[in-house]
Amino acid sequence: MFFNCEPSDRSKLIDARAENAKLRERLKELEQNVQKLESEVCVLLGRYGDVWYEGFKSAQEYQENMNIGCITDISPDNILAMSEAAETEYLKQAASKNAEHPRQKALNKFALEQKVEAFENAQIPRHAKAGCIGEFNFVIEDGRVCPECWQDKDDSCHMCNGESDESGLSDLTATVPWDLCKDIWLRMNKIYVEQLRKGGES
Known part of the structure; x- marks a missing residue:
């Protein structure tokens, strides 16, 4: 009061x-x-x-x-x-x-699902083309033929610089094209997703 x-x-x-x-x-x-x-x-x-x-x-x-x-x-x-x-x-x-x-276990499952989703939906990085073009090569054995050295090898040949063998053949170094680089990258992501799922099921 x-x-x-x-x-x-x-x-x-x-x-x-x-x-x-x-x-x-x-x-x-x-x-x-x-x-x-x-x-x-x-x-x-x-x-x-x-x-x-x-x-x-x-x-x-x-x-x-x-x-x-x-x-x-x-x-x-x-x-x-x-x-x-x-x-x-x-x-x-x-x-x-x-x-x-x-x-x-629930947190691990959620993290795995997020990882799988990220790799499944992954797109080609914007600047990947500039970084990949010309970076990957492969060799084709006897893939180049020199017409000047076909029958008679010439070490001073102006066409093959003497790199051809007795048959006029030499290895050819080729660059992996950009389209193939993209296919390889996407395929690797797919394989990784499959491995993640198998690991989560075990």
């Missing part, structure tokens, strides 16, 4: 109460966050203890298998190598577990 308050004072009191309510809600939220963090700290401490114990047991096992008299005899380089090997193995196991998770 308001007793003999001016309208402006009433408005200030209402605003103050509203602000006080917001602060109480914020305080409650912070207390919940503190409890959550304390719980996470307990979990991390437990994991730290587990990892420390497992690491110690692994060191004992390694020492026994390698017939090392004392674990302090292991060089820093060997310790680093073992650490990296253990980290790699852990990441592999973690990736395997994540891949089996339903959510991760």
